[in-house]
Amino acid sequence: MLRAIAGLARPAQGRIALGGDTWFDAERRVFRQPDERSVGLVFQEYALFPHMSVRQNVAYGGGARVDEYLERFHISHLADAKPALLSGGERQRVALARALARDPGVLLLDEPLSSLDAQTKAIVRVELQELLRDFELPAILVTHDFDDAAALAGRVGVLIDGTLRQLATPQDLVSRPADTFVAALTGANLLRGIARRETDELAAIDLEGGERIYSTDPGQGEVGVVVYPWDVTVARVRHQDSALNVIAGEIRSVAHVGSRVRVRIGPITAEVTAASADQLELARGGTAFASFKATGTRLVPFA
């Protein structure tokens, strides 16, 4: 998609324009060459020119304020270095500086965080956040990681096999996923079942595993039940509380993610704090109860 916007690939149909400036129009047979479009494309592997210094790379697009950009991206001290000598994070800063130095009309980022190690990734994500805020420039970013998209984007479009499933703010994707694909992408639990109306406010769902749960979302027939790990509480004994849904199961895995612990109980993943995981003595093989409120569930069509 980014290659089509940049003019490196020619789509079969459609129209690409920036403001009133048409770059591509299949019907009117308009196709502007990449060098005649005002884009700043940051390639996944950065595609820095290996035979040029950092300064020459940044200056390649012809911007007049090369030193300013070297300064802005904290790469002044690397100005005379060749790209092969740089770290992943430094290469990305050079690639960003090079793309932005020519003052493009749109910034295109192709998986900007995918080739970085986990530690660098966290730092670069914050840098990118600040960057996108500082440069008031439309930016399109392609990623496979919902967390990256949610952290960096104002609006997220979910593309599956070339079709747009949902275009919404990250918050809306989480609270109102259009289908199970979108829900799975945002990190939700997905349970499959048959729903029928129980009362006016409540739908009952018979899950594949035999359990019956309830949702305040209306639904009928085959549905996907979406539950977020942070809406699930974990107990070692079954007790009565306001949560309508309880699923008992074997603890299949306990994984520490930062200060949080993700516990897999039967078909459900719950996210709890490390402290409560210790207190509950959660360990593989034991039995636990995962409970969540009917209001914490979303019913979506099973795509």
Next chain:
Amino acid sequence: MLRKALLALVLFVAVALSLGFLLLPIVALFTRQPPSELVHQLSNPVVTDALVVSVKTSAIAQVLIVLLGTPTAYLIASRRFFGRSLVVTLVELPLVLPPAVAGIGLLVAFGRVGVLGSTFGALGIDVAFNQAAVVLAVAFVASPLYVRQAIASFEAVDQNLVAASRTLGAGPVRTFFRVVLPLCGGGLAAGGALSLARGLGEFGATIMFAGSLQGVTQTLPLAIYAQFDRNFEIAVTISALFVILTAAILLSLKLSSLWPSRQTSGFLFARLSSS
């Protein structure tokens, strides 16, 4: 113990034999005459004439090969078109063609009685049996080595770098000179060295198409052949000179592989030995 010693001996003899076999003819070229005699022979007009003809025709042929071969190779490398592999095969054909066949082919194409001969004749251009003929013969036989190597070098350039250059506002021409060419410099230089070496040694096509006229079309290899049964010592002298020339080219080829580009040089030398 004895077995081990025997194995070492056999290995030593094998290495000594093969190296000796390869080196002896080259050493003999330099030891047959005393060095002073060798140097003295170099000023023989047959030698100087042949050297001038060889250097001049090879230089012109090489310029033509690079000027015409580079864009051809770039187009073949960067475009996917119908019949592309056929074009590549055609480019490579002179490489495997016997030089005598190349000579006859050039004669019937560009000679006085050839396909284009009458056209050239009407324009007052006569290409058979003069230096233009030598240049054509050398270019015909040597260009595939350069073009093949150039295609391989261009194909090895990361297409994302080309794409990056385009999105940074550079047109195809600027992209070629600022990105593609610098990255291919080592590969192109190697290809140039290979075709130069091949062109300098060209014999069969030249003698058939251009003849062997001293001072006009008699190149170094043709002079060796001409002096072979006339003045053998001069033939030896020219051969020694040839060894020095080609060794210099091979050395510069090795040096060109140190060019700071991402091309690997390993297969270039494999190419050299297989050509």
